[in-house]
Amino acid sequence: MQGVQQFLSFAETARHGSFAAAARELGSAPSTLAKAVSRLEASLGVKLFHRTTRQVSLTPDGERLYRRCERVLTEIEDLHADAAGTRATVVGTLRVDMPIVYGRRVVLPVLARLKAEHPGLELDLRLQDSFVELVRDGIDLAVRIGALQDSTLVARRFDSQYLLLCASPDYVDRHGIPSTLAALEQHKAVLFRMPSSGRDRPWQLVQRGKAVNLQPRSELRLNDGEALVQAAVLGLGIVQLPSVMVDDELRDGRLVELLPSLRPLPMPISAVYPSQRLLPPRVRVLLDALTALGVTPPPPRPKTLKRRGSPPQ
Structure with a gap:
């Protein structure tokens, strides 16, 4: 049976993604850790890491072993802390x-x-x-x-x-209030372009109890959530945003929620x-x-907005 030190060297290297960072954590030399991991790989007959000049990453075999090591090493650390009387110490x-x-x-x-x-x-x-x-x-x-x-x-x-459809009072004055999903598609949409994919995030809605994804046409896309809030406040169009991002704007009247009946499930x-x-x-x-913290309660349904302005062109 291999010594615990080889598994510790492997686990710390996996956690930090490099021999150098793991060595600093353990107070050892990177070459010492690399040799320990190589010996472990040889004894197990599997490759645990993909190695490059700058970092290492786990192979599928390495991921399985790391999950096992984490459980065992956590128990060892817990036993050590318990014996030292520091189990409850958060460090x-x-x-x-x-x-x-x-x-x-x-x-x-x-x-x-x-x-x-x-x-x-x-x-x-x-x-x-x-x-x-x-x-x-x-x-x-x-x-x-x-x-x-x-x-x-x-x-x-x-x-x-919670995801809310919002617009500024100025936008509502100029373009009216959409009352249905079909009417919503005729309005100006400000969309979020997802940095991970470069695609527009669709609006998530619920109609007659069924989830609906709407991909509205748009002349304005942004890849920053807070810029999306500002665009809505400036009257550039309708946005869909998490309630945590627009709570202040809804509270002080810079934004209003539209079509709360279509609000999707949280x-x-x-x-x-x-x-x-x-x-x-x-x-x-x-x-x-x-x-x-407790689960955030749903935002209150807004009072019925008066229809102001002309319908969208």
């Missing part, structure tokens, strides 16, 4: 991946409170709207919006997000993390703090 680096706007407005304040409560906690935060591979990128926890694909990750739903917001029997305290406290 170490917490690596979190989250969507840009939701992360900035909802998750970051939670992390700030945790940092104040646990001075030994270090934060490594990535805000982006594309998905990352948690194991490959060494992420402890990711916040994801929408339906989750089947995977080996564990998911805990803790919130919901999208789940989940915390996902690698499958582990025992979670490190740093991850456990974040999960508990997110769960304690």
Whole structure:
């Protein structure tokens, strides 16, 4: 049976994506880790990493072994902490991946409170709207919006997000209020171009209890969510945005919600993390703090808007 050190060398290299970064974490030399991993590969008869001059990435065999190693090493760390009387101590680096706007407005304040409560906690935060591979990128926890694909990750739903059709009062004055899906298609749409694919994100609606995807024609596309909010406030057209992005604008009247009867079902917001029997305290406290937020209630249905202005041309 191989020594634990070889598996530890492998697991840290997988977590950091390079021998150099793993060596800094373990206080060792990169060449020492590389030799330990090579010996492990030789003894197991499988290739664990794809190697380049700058980084390493897991092979399918490596991913399976890493998931097993993570569970075992977590239990060892937990036993060590328990014996040392520090089981409840929240220390170490917490690596979190989250969507840009939701992360900035909802998750970051939670992390700030945790940092104040646990001075030994270090934060490594990535805000982006594309998905990352948690194991490959060494992420402890990711916040994801929408339906989750089947995977080996564990998911805990803790919130919901609502998509709203919005426009400025000035736009409503000039172009009128759409009352049906067919009328909506005749209005000016401001669309979000998804950075990951370069495609326009369709509007998600519900009509007669059935989900509908609408791909409206548009003369304006943006790849930034907050710019989309500003475009709507400036009267450039109708947008569909998460409620967390337009709460302030709806509250102070700079935007109004349109066609609330077509509002789609809320999208789940989940915390996902690698499958582990025992979670490190740093991850456990974040999960508990997110769960304690409670699910965001649906936005109130707006009062019936008076039909102002002429119908769209």
